[in-house]
Amino acid sequence: MKENVRYTLMVAGMVIAWSVYYAVSKIVVGLTGSALLAGFLLRTAAFVFLTLQLLLDQSFSRLFHQGKAVLILVTIGVFGFLLDLFANLGYAHGSLSTGTALLKTDVLMVNLATVILYHKKLYLSDWVGTAVMLAGVLLVLGVDFRTMEFRPTDLYFLLSALCVSVNAFIIKAAQEKYHEDADMISYYNNAVVLLLFGTSAGLTGAFRDFSWQVSPSFWWLVALGGLAQTGIYFFYYRNLKHFEVWLVKLYLLLMPVLSCFIGVFFLHEELTIEKMLGILVVLAGAAVILQRGRINSHKEK
Numbered sequence: 001m002k003e004n005v006r007y008t009l010m011v012a013g014m015v016i017a018w019s020v021y022y023a024v025s026k027i028v029v030g031l032t033g034s035a036l037l038a039g040f041l042l043r044t045a046a047f048v049f050l051t052l053q054l055l056l057d058q059s060f061s062r063l064f065h066q067g068k069a070v071l072i073l074v075t076i077g078v079f080g081f082l083l084d085l086f087a088n089l090g091y092a093h094g095s096l097s098t099g100t101a102l103l104k105t106d107v108l109m110v111n112l113a114t115v116i117l118y119h120k121k122l123y124l125s126d127w128v129g130t131a132v133m134l135a136g137v138l139l140v141l142g143v144d145f146r147t148m149e150f151r152p153t154d155l156y157f158l159l160s161a162l163c164v165s166v167n168a169f170i171i172k173a174a175q176e177k178y179h180e181d182a183d184m185i186s187y188y189n190n191a192v193v194l195l196l197f198g199t200s201a202g203l204t205g206a207f208r209d210f211s212w213q214v215s216p217s218f219w220w221l222v223a224l225g226g227l228a229q230t231g232i233y234f235f236y237y238r239n240l241k242h243f244e245v246w247l248v249k250l251y252l253l254l255m256p257v258l259s260c261f262i263g264v265f266f267l268h269e270e271l272t273i274e275k276m277l278g279i280l281v282v283l284a285g286a287a288v289i290l291q292r293g294r295i296n297s298h299k300e301k
Helices: 002-032 035-056 060-064 069-093 096-103 106-116 124-140 152-176 182-203 216-242 245-252 255-266 273-290
Strands: none
Touching: 002 035, 002 216, 002 245, 002 255, 035 060, 035 069, 035 182, 035 216, 060 182, 069 096, 069 152, 069 182, 096 152, 106 124, 106 152, 106 245, 124 245, 124 255, 124 273, 152 182, 152 216, 152 245, 182 216, 216 245, 245 273, 255 273
16 A cells, blocks of 8 residues: 555656646746757756765765666667757747647557567557547647648657657666666766757857846746756656556656646646646546556456
């Protein structure tokens, strides 16, 4: 019972951290005018928090004794950067509604990989629950299929979703094959992404174009984003170790629901009837997934 409560809290922490990061990142990108600079600042703040965490745990020295695992740790960071880069390129040249819908295909990609590549069994109820949750998420996000247009640049969104999916399985492999813990993976991931964001921001002139005379509240916001990013690393990687990848991805579909309420209470966004309906649909799909054991109990005997 205590174990179930623990992992329920771990999933809740993951959803909350990701929702807060999404909201803060959106604001910081708007204030800086550059997704690359915003990414660099938020990852820098996360770098500080992650360093403090390792120092307090007295495990900082382990960073320099990773052996052959360094390659897979760096690979995780590269994919972490690419998923952001491709999404930003898609939004720069494509439509918001199309991008929002295509980025959610990572859930379907992970489900298919779980069945085809890893030979894990997913029941019909799992697919139904996934479809229902996806439909609810698209309602919450306000995706309008009537005005949706597909362009060649929308492939960037699919590439981003693919990077997200591949990275989740690479993280799982790092934990199972190399026995890497979440903290080591987090630190290397963040360091690589920070380096790539900083290099990209420098090459595009983002540092030069930004006015650094900002109010203290801006830096508090960046710190909050860095703390949320640290929370994502902490909860997401530990959940990946405990749960199947496809199940963690489904739990993350609860993030837009929480983000919706954050937008209403803190960003003055409107809670429409469509969004409320979407929230109910997402929760209905989640209920199907959570009851998979009871629904398919006769098949497991």
